[in-house]
Amino acid sequence: MQYYDSNTVLYLNGQFIKSAETKTDLYGQSLHCGYAVFEGIRAYKTHNGTRIFKAKEHFDRLKRSAELMHIPFPFDTEELIRQTYKLLKKNNLKDAYIRPLVYCGHNMSLSPATESSIMICAWEWGIYLGNEQLKVGISSYQRPNPKSTHVEAKASGHCINSIMATTEAKKNGFDEAILLDMHNNIAEAPEANVFIEKNGKLYTPPPGSILPGITRATVIRLCKTLDIECIEKHLSVDDLKNADSAFFCGTAAEIIGIASVDEAVFPAIWTETLGATIQRTYKALVLEKQNYEVII
Incomplete structure (x- = not known):
């Protein structure tokens, strides 16, 4: 499945950046240890426009997950929700799956992270397990x-x-x-x-x-x-x-x-x-x- 093309943008630390132009830190603690937290959120096309279902609950849980895993979370829930709606609009998405990820920088030790980044991406995705029993x-x-x-x-x-x-x-x-x-x-x-x-x-x-x-x-x-x-x-x-x-x-x-x-x-x-x-x-x-x- 293709999750992005040359026109797709994602949200990264307060900016909207083309997905194809982003880079991964090969010395990152998240890459080496799986030391990151994420969410899975859905947006639906409704008669009231595009609506993110349970947005606050999901971003609040993202924060709680980070706290439990000792990952810094200096991000505001309401701001993240606003930016996610902007992300959907920039990518012309009305029905979408949204993936926020809080990840850590380069660190080859087992010590907790002292700083973190947040990325939010989105794509069209059908029902994960299909429609049949x-x-x-x-x-x-x-x-x-x-x-x-x-x-x-x-x-x-x-x-x-x-x-x-x-x-x-x-x-x-x-x-x-x-x-x-x-x-x-x-x-x-x-x-x-x-x-x-x-x-x-x-x-x-x-x-x-x-x-x-x-x-x-x-x-x-x-x-x-x-x-x-x-x-x-x-x-x-x-x-x-x-x-x-x-x-x-x-x-x-x-x-x-x-x-x-x-x-x-x-x-x-x-x-x-x-x-x-x-x-x-x-x-x-x-x-x-x-x-x-x-x-x-």
Whole structure:
């Protein structure tokens, strides 16, 4: 996939620069150690114009991730939001995926960074996992032990775990993976949180070994609005495989149904599931087709 061309610009430390003219510090701590934090944000073309969904929540989480990883963050959320809207306009983007990255300069030691830079780029990108229900496999890789790192931070180095799990899943004939935690409970997918439906209720793993996503929080609040009981609890592989249905949620993936896990096929017809109801409601929310922002 081509993410930029000769006319594309990105935002870098207060300036808009052509993407093709930027350079990477080959001695950078972020390059050598994965010592950086990032966000994934979506902008949607709505009847109210181009709108960035949950912009403040995403940039606030970017700041929190930097604090957890001891990366300086001398950037203002409201200013970053304003500059991101300018970036979309300069690139003539209305439906877009936005990637802010806070990265560190040259440092070959293991000491914390003393300064950082921020880059924001954007490109057109469809739904990350597509529109069809997914065949999913339980990964042999686990999510990192929460005592080994801050798993709730969206840190670049954590992506290695996701790459390994997704690569393994696709080699085994699956569309995506589900990782377990250190206790062999369901954790999450490489770029999405997991929900299951059983007997008219939704269940999702609690914080601890997962990245508690902004889309996940939106789904939980939509459940309250729609009077759907949603319970956070530890889920076993058997709980997942014996569910009536299941789905992933995430900024990139949005809401996407799961057809099967390993050999287990979910019995419910997707269009009749709670997940499909959430999927339709979420789409209406991000496109501002109904005034959900009052309650979300």
